[in-house]
Amino acid sequence: MAIARPIRMLGAACILITLFLVFQINKGTPGIIPSTQGPSVPYEGMNRKDEPLLDPTGEPEGHLWRADGNDYAPDSEKSARTNAALISLVRNEELHELIPTMKDLERTWNSKFNYPWIFFNDKPFTEEFKRQTQAVTKAKCQYEIVPKEHWDMPEWINMDIFRESAEMLKEQNIQYSDKLSYHQMCRWNSGMFYKHPALKDYRYYWRVEPKVKFFCDVDYDVFRFMEDRNMTYGFTINLFDAPQTISTLWPETKKFLAVNPSYVHENNMMDWLTDDKLRPEHTEAANGYSTCHFWSNFEIGDLTFFRSQQYEDYFNHLDRAGGFFYERWGDAPVHSIALGLFADKSKVHWFRDIGYNHIPYLNCPNSPKCHGCTPGKFYAGEPWLAKEDCRPNYFKFVGTH
Ligand SMILES: Nc1nc2c(ncn2[C@@H]2O[C@H](COP(=O)(O)OP(=O)(O)O)[C@@H](O)[C@H]2O)c(=O)[nH]1
Ligand SMILES: *[C@@H]1O[C@H](CO)[C@@H](O)[C@H](O)[C@H]1NC(C)=O
Ligand SMILES: [Mg+2]
Numbered sequence: 001m002a003i004a005r006p007i008r009m010l011g012a013a014c015i016l017i018t019l020f021l022v023f024q025i026n027k028g029t030p031g032i033i034p035s036t037q038g039p040s041v042p043y044e045g046m047n048r049k050d051e052p053l054l055d056p057t058g059e060p061e062g063h064l065w066r067a068d069g070n071d072y073a074p075d076s077e078k079s080a081r082t083n084a085a086l087i088s089l090v091r092n093e094e095l096h097e098l099i100p101t102m103k104d105l106e107r108t109w110n111s112k113f114n115y116p117w118i119f120f121n122d123k124p125f126t127e128e129f130k131r132q133t134q135a136v137t138k139a140k141c142q143y144e145i146v147p148k149e150h151w152d153m154p155e156w157i158n159m160d161i162f163r164e165s166a167e168m169l170k171e172q173n174i175q176y177s178d179k180l181s182y183h184q185m186c187r188w189n190s191g192m193f194y195k196h197p198a199l200k201d202y203r204y205y206w207r208v209e210p211k212v213k214f215f216c217d218v219d220y221d222v223f224r225f226m227e228d229r230n231m232t233y234g235f236t237i238n239l240f241d242a243p244q245t246i247s248t249l250w251p252e253t254k255k256f257l258a259v260n261p262s263y264v265h266e267n268n269m270m271d272w273l274t275d276d277k278l279r280p281e282h283t284e285a286a287n288g289y290s291t292c293h294f295w296s297n298f299e300i301g302d303l304t305f306f307r308s309q310q311y312e313d314y315f316n317h318l319d320r321a322g323g324f325f326y327e328r329w330g331d332a333p334v335h336s337i338a339l340g341l342f343a344d345k346s347k348v349h350w351f352r353d354i355g356y357n358h359i360p361y362l363n364c365p366n367s368p369k370c371h372g373c374t375p376g377k378f379y380a381g382e383p384w385l386a387k388e389d390c391r392p393n394y395f396k397f398v399g400t401h
Pocket of ligand 1: 088089090091092094120121122123181182185208209210297
């Protein structure tokens with residue numbers, strides 16, 4: 001008996017679907033079977049029982065410089081301040097989002113120490129911007145334009161390739177992928193900010209972005225804290241990144257290291273950079289980089305590190321490779337990889353005592369000095385955000401210092 005053609009087609013479709021399902025199930029097997037290689041279930045975020053921010057948090061150990069008994073007056077010529085500044089790249093349109101942030105940081109910290117604020121912009125600041133910012137601090141405010149040659153897309157970047165790759169990333173829902181100024185901002189924060197003439201005589205900086213929040217009173221001079229311990233870098237939040245934005249960042253880094261093996265510090269953070277157990281699919285998609293990084297909208301850093309031969313050569317290599325435009329390399333993974341490779345991990349500090357929020361993540365310690373955030377709460381919003389927390393790996397491979 002002949003079988004009608006539509007039925008034959010249906011039968012064939014069934015066989016194909018069955019084969020496809022069998023293939024999918026087999027493909028999924030390695031993740032389902034528990035193994036000694038890694039977690040048997042996908043990472044869902046830090047276990048509450050491991051959350052260090054639920055433990056009472058005090059001040060760091062050792063000698064601390066306080067406003068009491070030291071001269072931190074804003075205009076003092078011989079103040080106890082070290083050569084450091086609060087820096088912020090910001091647009092005029094963000095003034096109303098910057099003011100509450102400045103007020104937070106002034107209230108919790110800077111009104112005691114009066115470090116200068118230096119604002120950077122690719123366009124001139126308005127008089128209104130200058131007036132309103134200076135009005136919320138006793139400290140000196142300075143307004144700087146980013147030199148054109150630090151901001152412009154380098155001549156070796158091909159605009160057609162940029163547009164095409166931006167379009168491809170946009171289809172993968174990568175935020176800002178087709179916004180040229182965002183790429184320029186990331187490149188400036190990666191390899192240019194520390195070259196600005198206004199920072200020439202400074203050693204330490206604290207980066208501040210509009211809209212971020214500070215929750216805890218900090219009663220010691222954090223820049224002196226860094227200097228006294230010869231610290232390279234301080235952070236609050238440690239995250240995974242979107243691998244699609246940095247597909248070739250690690251391969252380019254490996255090329256660079258093959259030529260410059262001596263640049264790697266003996267006490268480096270390679271294990272943290274290359275872990276492939278916590279989120280194997282991330283490490284795979286980023287071609288060997290775990291994507292873990294210090295979230296750079298907050299950073300307290302030593303400019304000496306960025307001005308070093310190692311960092312300069314590394315940045316130039318990356319810049320030539322084109323990924324700031326052809327992908328969407330962020331300054332956070334670039335800084336973090338450089339720190340993980342070239343810095344001494346004992347010189348990187350987790351500021352657990354600085355309560356901080358940049359939407360949607362938080363660093364909120366359990367301390368009577370903090371107000372307005374929930375201790376140990378890492379994210380605000382959708383539950384899937386929990387798994388973007390990379391601190392378990394950082395604590396495991398580097399430590400909680
Ligand atoms: N002057 C200036 N600042 C920018 C520009 N793009 C971004 N920024 C600043 O760079 C920082 C990061 O930008 P933001 O929009 O917050 O990016 P996100 O935090 O990654 O969502 C913020 O301090 C912005 O004010 C720009 O085109 N010009
Ligand atoms: C401070 O740290 C830098 C970089 O890690 C190092 O080169 C320098 O020797 C250190 N200085 C002191 C005084 O320990
Ligand atoms: Mg931001």
